[in-house]
Amino acid sequence: MNIDLAILNAQVFNTFTKKFEKKNVSIIGDKFYYITTDEFENLVAAEVVDAEGKYMVPGLMDIHMHIESSMTSPSIFSETALTYGVTTIVADAHEIANVFGMEGLEAFFDQPSVMDIFYAIPSSVPSTTPELETTGGYIGVEEVKQLLKHPKVIALGEAMNFNGIVNEPDSLIRQILREVQMNKPFMPLEGHIPRVSGLELAKFLYAGLTADHTHQSPESIYEKISSGMFLEFQKKSITSENMRVVVENNFYDYVAIITDDVMADDFLEGHLDANVRLAIACGMPAEQAIYCTTYTPARRMGFQDRGAIVTGFKADFLLLDDVEKLDIAAVYKNGQLVHEKGEDFRYPAEKPNFPEHFYQSIQCRPLTAEDLCIKVTASGKALVNVIQIAEVGTFTEHVQREVEVVDGYLDWENSGLSLIVVMERYGKTGNIAYGFVENALREKGAIATTWAHDHHNLMVMGTCAADMIISQNHILDIQGGYAVAQGGQVQATCPLPVGGIISDASIQELGAGLKEVRQAMNALGYRNSNEIMSFSTLSLPVSPVIKITDKGMMNVRSQKMIPLVEGEEN
Known part of the structure; x- marks a missing residue:
């Protein structure tokens, strides 16, 4: 009888005994055929692989x-x-x-x-x-x-x-x-x-x-x-x-x-x-x-x-x-x-095919300096609600901090907190939501992305208004992805032009771009066991304890909205 492939002398994993056993394995088409400790006497293989010393x-x-x-x-x-x-x-x-x-x-x-x-x-x-x-x-x-x-x-x-x-x-x-x-x-x-x-x-x-x-x-x-x-x-x-x-x-x-x-x-x-x-x-x-x-x-x-x-x-x-x-x-x-x-990653025989409009999906206006001037009624200091992140994992805690008020506006750039802004990007409402994050950026700069779990609106976080504008505008230019800005310039970028969440570039090119983003986040002082995931899940309103969407900050368990400034409407 003819078979397509014979694997000989392999230490084969027996799922049901949880042990390895030296066996010969025959394959016909896409299925395993005969598996035995004996030699194949009546089976003629088109291809033979001697797997002596290997585990199957x-x-x-x-x-x-x-x-x-x-x-x-x-x-x-x-x-x-x-x-x-x-x-x-x-x-x-x-x-x-x-x-x-x-x-x-x-x-x-x-x-x-x-x-x-x-x-x-x-x-x-x-x-x-x-x-x-x-x-x-x-x-x-x-x-x-x-x-x-x-x-x-x-x-x-x-x-x-x-x-x-x-x-x-x-x-x-x-x-x-x-x-x-x-x-x-x-x-x-x-x-x-x-x-x-x-x-x-x-x-x-x-x-x-x-x-x-x-x-x-x-x-x-x-x-x-x-x-x-x-x-x-x-x-x-x-x-x-x-x-x-x-x-x-x-x-x-x-x-x-x-x-x-x-x-x-x-x-x-x-x-x-x-x-x-x-x-x-x-x-x-x-x-x-x-x-x-x-x-x-x-x-x-x-x-x-x-x-x-x-x-x-x-x-x-x-x-x-x-x-x-x-x-x-x-x-x-x-x-x-x-x-x-020893072989390198292969790229598919044909380039991935997506509808043309998948590459033009970020329907969001540019962020402006006026958007980042947060007016409050409080004087002296304002009590704000804050998303506190940890150095391990994606869970957050809800804390409150005081921020100085100067001429009726929050002086957030000097608060030690990062401002986070989520902008609706589908051309439906134009919503803009604001929040504060603690333990995020320790240096002046900003990060922007459309890879924001799971709604994937445009999210930008920073300690410098000018850099927030630069990173957000760059995301619009590349139709989605990640961008890190510092000192008035884009320091790292990873384009994700397919729906703002996917690239059709090779995995080598894509991975290298994201690695640069991660390094640039580190340079801004972002510390987490997975910086990318930590940032991108600040927008996930089903992961404890407090997150933000284009509608505002919310308590994940109760699904109640949390105001940016305590005592004031969002």
């Missing part, structure tokens, strides 16, 4: 991630992530949906890719409500009905509107949940449940949400898993103390390792493979880390054809030189070699 594991699977976080297209993402052994992903494309709605999703669905890209229905577009943030797109019940019919859609993406889920039975997110549960009762429903426990956790579970990917602690891991929740560990949750809870309680079947968000510059260094190595370094046995990036994610998403090296499954696999280091020698997708160690 299933292709990695990332079931909770956002392609747009890497600021690139699905086709470019595919070519890059394959380099790191990722052969299947489930993408929640709520960023492009927030900008372009169904049209944005369809543009993603139509992108060709070598890896298998499945999608989760964006359940939170907008992340809260149109009354609290302005978006370009909207995903309601009718859109969900359409998406449920799409063959690439296999899950419901993270439900983020806490208040709508637990307190409002007729909210949009509750309507979407009911629609999915009625028509696709076995579809996985992904949650976004930071700092939630006790009765509030029970309310989430009761609504049908059975997974969480947010920042975990040892206590939250034990409570959530013992309550029946599946946990997905992104980088910031992969710590020694967290892995210890998983190991000591043998929780492997209830967790997966995922990425959620990988910035374009970090993408040059690794993807899901980097989180696997981190989990191993933090105490998870290598065999279990492989299990939690192959088989448990496959089961979570309901796949019946991948996640293990067994007869009849997709022939997606990696050959490793070292298991503990996850040192990838070769990557195979559907039985075909797609990457070997």
